[in-house]
Amino acid sequence: MYGLVDCNNFFVSCERVFDPRLNGKKVVVLSNNDGCVIARSNEAKAAGIPMGCPAFKIKEHTDPSQVIQLSARHILYRDLSDRVMQILDQEVVNLQQYSVDEAFFVLPQEDVETSHRVMADVVKRIKQYVGIPVSVGFAPTRTLAKVANHIAKKDRRITDGVYWLVRPEAIDIILRRTPIEDVWGIGRRLSASLQARGIKTAADFVKLPPSLVRSQYSVTLERTQRELMGHDCQIANPVDIAHKTIMTSRTFGKIITDRDEIADAIVNFAERTARQLRNEGSVAGSIMTYVRGDRFREDLPFYSNSCQLTLDTPTNDTMTIVRKALNAFYHIWREGFGYRKAGVMALDIEHGSGIQLNLFDPDDYGKLRRLMTSIDNINNMYGSRSVKLTPSLQRGEWSPNQNHFNTQSKTLYFYTGMIR
């Protein structure tokens, strides 16, 4: 039996923790460049604002003056997420965080009634101590637990925030009410294709012969189908495994044409990527840099390219990675284009406890490792870029636009000021 805990409207709920005036209002949190809607309050959902809606299109759905739009503060959200997960971890078995706002776990007791009581209590405590509303769904497979969680969230008054999807008859009824596009693992393309065959609900989908699903679609979709039928297919949990790639990328606040300006951004991205590698105890075997123009500007010539370079020795050393990333960038840089986005990606990642440098110089190896560790410690304590190895700007011309931070709440201001 799997449990799935999911924070409701997570980013909006985080903002509300620090500013109760947002309660009951149409609130959305915007993506990095204040570009698209990435979280919505129930009120905003009810007003018809879709997920991923570009901010300037909100007016197509509702009066934008009635919508509170906020720039995202991911550091704050991560911090509150950690607190939620800490409480959960004390109560459940085998907690596996799946994303910033959700986690799977295994049922603590076999006895359903006791478990329900325990979980309902956990839901209450998370609300009380962290301030975040969460919902819990239980089912025999992860895919069904997703469905159950959906119901827990929707019918909160009936469910206490906890819903069990266990009895075969109940599963059958619920699947008949679940539109095919709401199933975890079935996105826009697949649901369109399935609907064209007359498959409207999860129940319709389950009736298809699995062999047909496999041959005409994929093994992935067949697994989704089997999970809906109650057979645990152990869809690999990304949390179990270390990251295979690590990427840092940003859309610039405006179109950039200056090479050095973009190089500054690349340095910044490479530093972050290296730091994350060290935090995970990993080393990268190669580094890729990519740049691209503005895909929405049809009046400008579009250029997009990437370059992947292999490292002599897998490493997580900032200076080596910055050098490689810049090298790759100079390979793909073309004069005369406008650039809107760039990124640095670490690939061929393997486990490695430290910085591996030139084997001929064990002394320097030790020194450099201590230097990196010290810098990471200082930055973890005083903010992510207190100490830098490279002369990149704190906020370059390329920095994303974020003009909607909630400054109404003094507490929030103070709090994020400390942890940034």
Add this chain to the structure above:
DNA sequence: TCTGGGGTCCTAGGACCC
């Protein structure tokens, strides 16, 4: 005027080998 960032897995097809 304004359109995110970070991941995963699977598959088809090409290169290459015997």
Add this chain to the structure above:
DNA sequence: TCTGGGGTCCTAGGACCC
């Protein structure tokens, strides 16, 4: 006129997720 067959490895691209 005739143009193998089977295997592996790698990569690009598509689909999905939050």
